[in-house]
Amino acid sequence: MEGPRVLTVIVNWRTPAMTLEAAAAALRAMEGIAGAITIVDNMSGDGSFERMAAEVAARGWSGRVRVLQAGRNGGFGAGNNAGIRAGLPGGGAPDYVYLLNSDAFPAPGAIRALLDYLEAHPEAGLAGSHIRGPDGAAHRTAFRFPSAAGEFEGAARSGPVSRLLARHIVPLPVPEATRPVDWLAGCSLMIREEVLAQIGLFDETFFLYFEETDLCRRAAAAGWPAVYVRDSAVVHIGSESTGMKRWTRMPRYWFDSRLHYFVKHHGPAYAALATAAHAAGGLVWRARRLVQRKDRGDPPHFLRDLVAHALAAPFRRRRPSAAAPRPPVAAAKPRSLP
Numbered sequence: 001m002e003g004p005r006v007l008t009v010i011v012n013w014r015t016p017a018m019t020l021e022a023a024a025a026a027l028r029a030m031e032g033i034a035g036a037i038t039i040v041d042n043m044s045g046d047g048s049f050e051r052m053a054a055e056v057a058a059r060g061w062s063g064r065v066r067v068l069q070a071g072r073n074g075g076f077g078a079g080n081n082a083g084i085r086a087g088l089p090g091g092g093a094p095d096y097v098y099l100l101n102s103d104a105f106p107a108p109g110a111i112r113a114l115l116d117y118l119e120a121h122p123e124a125g126l127a128g129s130h131i132r133g134p135d136g137a138a139h140r141t142a143f144r145f146p147s148a149a150g151e152f153e154g155a156a157r158s159g160p161v162s163r164l165l166a167r168h169i170v171p172l173p174v175p176e177a178t179r180p181v182d183w184l185a186g187c188s189l190m191i192r193e194e195v196l197a198q199i200g201l202f203d204e205t206f207f208l209y210f211e212e213t214d215l216c217r218r219a220a221a222a223g224w225p226a227v228y229v230r231d232s233a234v235v236h237i238g239s240e241s242t243g244m245k246r247w248t249r250m251p252r253y254w255f256d257s258r259l260h261y262f263v264k265h266h267g268p269a270y271a272a273l274a275t276a277a278h279a280a281g282g283l284v285w286r287a288r289r290l291v292q293r294k295d296r297g298d299p300p301h302f303l304r305d306l307v308a309h310a311l312a313a314p315f316r317r318r319r320p321s322a323a324a325p326r327p328p329v330a331a332a333k334p335r336s337l338p
Helices: 016-029 048-058 076-086 110-120 148-156 159-164 193-199 211-221 252-266 268-292 302-315
Strands: 005-012 034-041 065-069 096-100 104-106 126-132 179-181 188-192 226-236
Touching: 005 016, 005 076, 005 110, 016 034, 016 048, 016 096, 016 104, 016 110, 034 048, 034 076, 048 065, 065 076, 076 211, 096 110, 096 193, 110 126, 110 188, 110 226, 126 211, 148 159, 148 268, 188 193, 188 211, 188 226, 193 211, 211 226, 211 252, 252 268, 252 302, 268 302
Parallel strands: 005 034, 005 096, 034 065, 126 226
Antiparallel strands: 096 188, 104 226, 126 188, 179 226
8 A cells, every 4th residue: 555654553451352343443444544553452461462462363454453562551651652662563664643542433534534634734743533422422622731720710610710711721612623722632643753753752751641731732832733633533432441430539640640741831830820720719619519509520539639639749759751752853843724
């Protein structure tokens, strides 16, 4: 096959059957597109790797799909980095990297729509899909970059506050047409190889959450905007590997990732301000709950855990930021989209 080469990377964590379903959907969507699919097992330790490798061989996918063992569970970004570093079978570099969640299923034309957009718009760095749940409901996967004002608005859940801070609301309404956005969810995301060569891979300090926010922010700072492509349709179940739907309390890695993002991009003082803003907004919401008998909305102890985590942060030993480097390329000029 001729044309630009796409490397599709799917990270597995103890969901081998679903990961193989995602790979099968990606195979159909990759028809006519040069490249390959790499499944990375994040050291599941439950036989996932062996099962997937056997199934790939049994289904006759070996020429197009391979299964790699990451050797550790470093999280979403680290797993994707392992697949990206491995490159295409034979060692060649792709022109584009397409990230697909293990519980996401692209429609037959979904990958082609992202590829065609990036080929037609060399000023764009990343392209993400229109995501729907199995019930057909559209998911919000296009966002503004987080800010202190956005933290207050999101926690307050108040109509007057949202109207006042409308320009800072992080989740955007589901776009009705293709358009540039600040950042996109990583469940179905295509990235130009030139972008990764310039800004590096995922920052592996993030175990889960905020890693694609950070990647899109670094790309935007280098002049590579992200674009929501309405014609690329993907069904996403959501939270199958993380178990988020069953959480009774927010895990520490979520707080770690959130804090790392704010400190990395805005500094410790702003990170403290963002946490204070979230706490203040949370108190507004809790006051409304007392009067209007609304549902809690947050996992148990969320606000207390958020503040306690922030207060303890100066006393914890922090790992350095670990964005994996790529070979340098010429600095990109600022880009803008119509």
